Amino acid sequence: MASNLVRFQTSGVAAYGIQAYTQHLGQETKLAEEKRRQEEAGVPEPKDEWIGEPKQRLRDVPVVVIFQNWFEGSYGTTNMIKMMDDEGRTLVWFSSRDAEVEIGDKLTATFTVKRHDTYKGAKQTIVNRAVLTAREED
Numbered sequence: 001m002a003s004n005l006v007r008f009q010t011s012g013v014a015a016y017g018i019q020a021y022t023q024h025l026g027q028e029t030k031l032a033e034e035k036r037r038q039e040e041a042g043v044p045e046p047k048d049e050w051i052g053e054p055k056q057r058l059r060d061v062p063v064v065v066i067f068q069n070w071f072e073g074s075y076g077t078t079n080m081i082k083m084m085d086d087e088g089r090t091l092v093w094f095s096s097r098d099a100e101v102e103i104g105d106k107l108t109a110t111f112t113v114k115r116h117d118t119y120k121g122a123k124q125t126i127v128n129r130a131v132l133t134a135r136e137e138d
Contacts, residue, residue, distance in 0.1 A: 037103055038066055047088030051125045052113040062086050062135055065105045082124075083109065090124040092117075099132055106135045 006014045043064050052058050067082035081099055083091045093099075093111065101107065111127040118124070 034067070040104070043084055043104075044086065044088040046084065046090060046122065048123050049087075049089050050116040050123050051085060051089045051091065054113050054115055056113045057111070058113065059110045061091075061109045061111070063091060063107050063109045063132075065101045065103050065107065066090075068101065068103060083107070090122065091127050092119075092124050093127050093130045095130070099130075101132060107132045108135045 043066050051061075063083040063085050065081060066084050067080075069080045071078055071080065076096060079095045079098060081093045081095065081101060083093070085091065091109070091111070109127075109130055109132050111130040114126045114128045116123065117126050
């Protein structure tokens with residue numbers, strides 16, 4: 001009995017549907033886990049604002065690490081650290097060294113604003129020359 005639903009030429013697309021759905025579920029689980037960790041760490045709700053002006057040096061800004069990822073780039077291995085200040089503004093720092101931080105760490109940051117950027121519709125401030133120190137609890 002021949003079926004007109006899936007032909008041999010389109011069977012690969014049909015078979016990939018299962019894999020795509022599995023990947024989607026994995027991504028949803030990962031996002032939910034990341035959100036749960038951020039809530040446990042007391043990360044404030046994000047605010048769609050930039051901080052400072054390009055080339056401005058900001059000192060002693062209280063931040064919380066919300067994301068960290070290592071990846072290979074044109075200049076070797078790069079560490080991307082995404083942080084949020086107490087007002088909910090997002091800061092991103094690309095570094096070639098290990099900052100030895102973990103998600104949820106509460107730190108004090110001194111950095112230079114490199115530029116203002118937008119990623120997936122959200123404003124974020126790209127920083128460089130960052131110095132991160134452990135924040136003293138109140």
